[in-house]
Amino acid sequence: MSFLGFRRYPTPIVKPLWPFAAASLITFTLISKAQDAAIRSDAYKNDPRNPYREQLAREDASAHH
Template identity: 60%
Template sequence: MAFLGLRKWPTPIVKPLWPFLIAGSITTYFVAKAQDSGIRSPEWRTDPRNPYAAQLAKESLH
C-alpha cells in the first residue's frame, strides 16, 4: 500500500542520470573555456563591446 504515493523503497534519481550530469558538466567546462579564449583574443581584447575590456587592459599592464 502506498501512502500519499510514496513507496516502501526510494525511487532512484541520480543513478540513472549520472551520464547526463557528467556530460553536462563537461559541456559547461568547454563552453566556458571557449568563451574565455574568445574574449581574450587579440581581435576582441580592445573592442569597446567587450565587457571585460577594462579588466583585460589592467591585466596586460602587469
C-alpha cells in the same frame, strides 16, 4: 505490497541521471574555456563591446612590468 501507490523502496532518481550531470559539467567547462579564449583573442581584446576590456588592459599592463 504497495500502500497508496508507494513502493517499499523508492525509485532511484540520482543514479540513472549521472551521465547527464557529467555531460553538463563537461559542457559548462568547455564553453567557459571557449568564452575565455574568445574574450582574450586579439580580434576582440580592444572591442568596445567587450565587457572585460578594461580588466584585460590592466592585466596586460601588469604583465609587461
